Amino acid sequence: MKLVIDESRCKGCNLCVLVCPYTIFQEGTKPNRRGIVVPVLDRPERCTNCRLQALYGRTLCGVCQMICPDQAIHWKEEEPYEAHRVEVEY
Amino acid sequence: MSRIEFMQGNTASAEGALAAGCRFFGCYPITPSTEIAEHMARKLPKAGGTFIPMEDEIGSIASVIGAAWTGARAMTATSGPGFSLMMENLGYAVMTETPLVVVNIQRGGPSTGQPTRAAQGDMMQCRFGSHGDMATIAITPNSVQEMFDLTAKAFNLADRYRVPTFVMSDEIIGHMRERIVIPDSVETVSRPPLAEGELPFAAGDDGIPGFAPFGTGRHVHVTGLTHDERGYPDTTDAEAHDALVRRLYRKVESARREMADYEVTNPDAESVFVTYGPPSRTVQQLLHDRQDEGVGHLRLRVVWPFPEFALQEFADAKVFLMPELNMGQMAREVERHVDQPVIPIPKLGGELHTPAELASVLEAHR
Amino acid sequence: MTSARDWLRTDRLPHIYCTGCGNGTVINCTLAAISGMGWERDETVFVSGIGCSSRAPGYIQTDSLHTTHGRALAFATGVKLAKPDLNVVVFTGDGDLAAIGGNHFIHACRRNVDMTVVCMNNQIYGMTGGQGSPTTPMGAQSTTTPYGSAEAAFDLAELAVAAGANYVARWTAYHVKELTKAIATGLQTPGLSFIEVMTQCPTNYGRRNKQRRVSDMIEHMRTHALLIEKKRRLESEGTPIPEGMFTVGELVRRARPAMGVRR
Known part of the structure; x- marks a missing residue:
């Protein structure tokens, strides 16, 4: 699974930056075409849900999606599946 | 049954x-x-x-x-x-x-x-x-x-x-x-x-x-x-x-x-009562008592939207008389649609007009 | 089984809410709870009044009734009692529910009509530009309380308990998992379920009350939310509860007789 921010919906409130336990979301720096500074993703393959949703058959964590007031965060199926090297930080 | x-x-x-x-x-x-x-x-x-x-x-x-x-x-x-x-x-x-x-x-x-x-x-x-x-x-x-x-x-x-x-x-x-x-x-x-x-x-x-x-x-x-x-x-x-x-x-x-839903009585009359609701009962009594074809009556059952064409049924009308239990609300609406004088007959306090009251207004405007 | 995203009217997104507004979060949590119930879109109706919160049903792909200011619960009562087979969810705000709609609120709780009421309490009239509402905390700034609000604020959840609602809970737009669970419990409980959600309004509340950034408001909610169990413990110990705290959690769950329960 792949974590995606829908730029057509995001209003740049950075709530995802605040809540992600893996600090995958980082405050963006450049405004997009709509003048909104959309957060950027830092090594999104670290996201538990990206890695394990298919295995567990349910959404894990998912707090960023739940709190996103603009319904801009979701996960997309990856085709074809790409293996990720995941560095677990302690 | x-x-x-x-x-x-x-x-x-x-x-x-x-x-x-x-x-x-x-x-x-x-x-x-x-x-x-x-x-x-x-x-x-x-x-x-x-x-x-x-x-x-x-x-x-x-x-x-x-x-x-x-x-x-x-x-x-x-x-x-x-x-x-x-x-x-x-x-x-x-x-x-x-x-x-x-x-x-x-x-x-x-x-x-x-x-x-x-x-x-x-x-x-x-x-x-x-x-x-x-x-x-x-x-x-x-x-x-x-x-x-x-x-x-x-x-x-x-x-x-x-x-x-x-x-x-x-x-x-x-x-x-x-x-x-x-x-x-x-x-x-x-x-x-x-x-x-x-x-x-x-x-x-x-x-x-x-x-x-x-x-x-x-x-x-x-x-x-x-x-x-x-x-x-x-x-x-x-x-x-x-x-x-x-x-x-x-x-x-x-x-x-x-x-449109209305009743026309004596369409050739020159003095025409326009009523809706209970004042129509007084006018019906008046017409019953007098048997006078010079007095017409338009009774509206549907008031809004206002059927202004119903007023045209009285081609010879010279005056429209409007007994109402208010200060003359619908009289204004009738006034908008006719060239003849429209005489409001307001009655406040909760009682209906008596036939005699309506008769005296009728005589005053004939 | 539907997912929360299936319930959105995607052709109307993005919605009108300001950047960082908590109302969108409450929509997510409500839809997650509803889709978790296995409800069908065709048999669910959303009702709302007037205000920011009340725009929510317009973004949800079901039958929905966006009504007049404060009257959502009276409309919802009509919908539910005329057709108990429909699931009725009401979105409302603090001004809508507690000020102009206060009478309908207490009577809907008393009647205990089987529906779920989600109140997005941002402590301000947001849509009209930030006027003081019945839930604006004492001392808080708004455009109509420029010297600080002089009135005591309503505790909506306690009011719902007193008026007789079968399920009452309060959470915040920060506590998304707990909120979703509370709404789900509300949906399952026959009778009126009232879930008050403290939401951030950075544009019209935070800006005037030293919480200019969204993160300031979230931080305030996080640090001032006091779990009801903890509050009861502190009270029994005689420990004073710090100023400005509000309780979160499940205030009541009971089985008073309810109206309009699906036959």
């Missing part, structure tokens, strides 16, 4: 509603309309309907609108002060094209006024009472029989045109007891259904969109905001607002000929 009964006007109105298939009543008691609610409270649950006492008239009309959107025929009954409280939500019902019936048993106003006395002081309020431009339907019974017949008819008009429809009765008719013939069944007209693939607020030439009740999978968004044909808010586009308000206005106004 139809049956004959001796019944009060308010009870007859409730019976008319039940016969028309009314299955929801939002209640808040107010004199002199309460007998309608009391009768519905007894009868509606047995008919498989819902009777709910609400916390105020704002709530009662709101619950009626909610129930109407589930597809039920829904109504409430009230009088002046309660009618005033309902105004905002009645505007909402106009904007959202919600079919419903309100029976207003009018009493003396302004304010709390005369709770147990009759008046016709809400005739302009039912047409212009809520803010913004709107068109509604108002019908005016003058007997217990008509309380039954016209309440049933009000549901048909409301459903046919998708507009709040008012039975503008008063304390005299509401509390009067008369002989009434209750038919086995009444004619019912159903709401125009929303065609497959059609948008919920898109209307054809008649200006009336199809109705899709809640729970039928059409996912209708109903809002009092200015909305487009999908029902989505569109509050800043001048054209969208213009088109919507004009349509809401025209769908009622342009149908006034097919809705």
Whole structure:
């Protein structure tokens, strides 16, 4: 699974930056075409849900999606599946 | 088999509603309309309907609108002060094209006024009472029989045109007891259904969109905001607002000929009484006593939309006389449409005009 | 089984809410709870009044009734009692519910009509530009309380408990998991379920009350939310509860007689 921010919906409130336990979301720096500074993703393959949703058959964590007031965060199926090297930080 | 009964006007109105298939009543008691609610409270649950006492008239009309959107025929009954409280939500019902019936048993106003006395002081309020431009339907019974017949008819008009429809009765008719013939069944007209693939607020030439009740999978968004044909808010586009308000206005106004319901007596007369509601009974008595073909009578059963063409039936009219239980509200409307003088005959305080009173005004203007 | 995203009217997104507004979060949590119930879109109706919160049903792909200011519960009562087969969910705000709609609120709780009421309490009239509402805390700034609000604020959840609702809970737009669970419990409980959600309004509340950034408001909610169990414990110990705290959690769950329960 792949974590995606829908730029057509995001209003740049950075709530995802605040809540992600893996600090995958980082405050963006450049405004997009709509003048909104959309957060950027830092090594999104670290996201538990990206890695394990298919295995567990349910959404894990998912707090960023739940709190996103603009319904801009979701996960997309990856085709074809790409293996990720995941560095677990302690 | 139809049956004959001796019944009060308010009870007859409730019976008319039940016969028309009314299955929801939002209640808040107010004199002199309460007998309608009391009768519905007894009868509606047995008919498989819902009777709910609400916390105020704002709530009662709101619950009626909610129930109407589930597809039920829904109504409430009230009088002046309660009618005033309902105004905002009645505007909402106009904007959202919600079919419903309100029976207003009018009493003396302004304010709390005369709770147990009759008046016709809400005739302009039912047409212009809520803010913004709107068109509604108002019908005016003058007997217990008509309380039954016209309440049933009000549901048909409301459903046919998708507009709040008012039975503008008063304390005299509401509390009067008369002989009434209750038919086995009444004619019912159903709401125009929303065609497959059609948008919920898109209307054809008649200006009336199809109705899709809640729970039928059409996912209708109903809002009092200015909305487009999908029902989505569109509050800043001048054209969208213009088109919507004009349509809401025209769908009622342009149908006034097919809705028209009036009685003409002595069309060749030169002096013509124009009445609605109980003052028509006094004029009928006067005509009966005098047997004078020089005195005409136009009695309106549908007052709004106003059937101005009915006035043309009196080609030789020299004067229109308008006995009303108010300061002359509908006289102004008649004045707008005729060149002849219009003489208001106001009567306040709760009593009807006597035939003698009307006769003296008649003689003074012949 | 639907997912929360299936319930959105995607052709209307993005919605009108300001950047960082908590109302969108409350929509997510409500839809997640509803889709978790296995409810069908065709048999669910959303009702709302007027205000920011009340725009929510317009973004949900079901039958929905966006009504007049304060009257949502009266409309919803009509819908539910006329057709008990429909699931009714009401979105409302603090001004809508507690000020102009206060009478309908207490009577809906008393009647215990089977529906779920989600109140987005941002402690301000947001849509009209930030005027003081009945839930604006004492001393807080708004455009109509320029010297600080002089009135005591309403505790809506306690009011619902006193008025007789069968399920009452309060959470915040920060506590998304707990909020979703609370709404789900509310949906399952026959009778009126009232879930008050403290939401951030950075534009009209935070800006005037030293919480200019969204993160300031979230931080305030996080640090001032006091779990009801903890509050009860502190009270029983006689420990004073710090100023400005509000309780979160499940205030009541009971089985008073309810109206309009699906037959």
